[in-house]
Amino acid sequence: MRAAYGLKIWQAFSTEIFKPAEGRLSNPGRTHQFITFVLGGPGSGKGTQCTRIVETFGFTHLSAGDLLRKEITSNSENGAMILNTIKEGKIVPSEVTVKLIGKAIKSSENDRFLIDGFPRSEENRVAYERVVGTEPDFVLFFDCPEEEMVKRVLNRNQGRVDDNIFTVKERLKVFTALNLPVIKYYSEKGKLYKIDATGTEDEIFERVRPVFAALRAKN
Ligand SMILES: Nc1ncnc2c1ncn2[C@@H]1O[C@H](COP(=O)(O)OP(=O)(O)O)[C@@H](O)[C@H]1O
Ligand SMILES: Nc1ccn([C@H]2C[C@H](O)[C@@H](COP(=O)(O)OP(=O)(O)O)O2)c(=O)n1
């Protein structure tokens, strides 16, 4: 399965990467932006691998969860709603999340972005397309068994309100019900690159590296 996705992605790189990004959330003067969505269940290692991709390939990492958590601590009008939603393991209304992502893209000088933990539902996906006007260039999916994800989340130790067994169980249900359809959608469009997210961080990064190395080789 991975080989088929890989080929499609290679074709996408070779034909589409230099296309101007008409209608994108681009800053004036930009020629193109390269957008990668990074998906996977809670604890699948999205954030960890995004850090590695940033270090090696110079992307800007935008974590939807981090942007939402920042809203909570900055006492914004939506803070209490966001906190409750996250505690319950549910999805924040798309309008809020898309606005935060859009603002972060606009205020960045970079032209390549990893959007981590988004879209988490069809509603998220459609709202992004409506506001931004385009699809992502490709989508990484970190595929990890549930028991491994639960173990990682419960050991995460970052003081997150959602890193407890009750919330993670709910998050796994939400992931299956709402995020898997998005993953299927991108798979059918030939945009999905599925990564085996088991093993050490280094082993996983060696599966991710060729995807971005191919992209750099084309630049
Ligand atoms: N390959 C791995 N093996 C074991 N633990 C990992 C691995 N990758 C990440 N972790 C740890 O698992 C937890 C969840 O990782 P994180 O990157 O936050 O995942 P996500 O963003 O998908 O929820 C973190 O504590 C992280 O240090
Ligand atoms: N697109 C998104 C992303 C995150 N959220 C909320 C709901 C999620 O359970 C929390 C945490 O997301 P985050 O991506 O930080 O979580 P993980 O890194 O996968 O553990 O934030 C959201 O409502 N919509």
Ligand SMILES: [Mg+2]
């Ligand atoms: Mg994360």
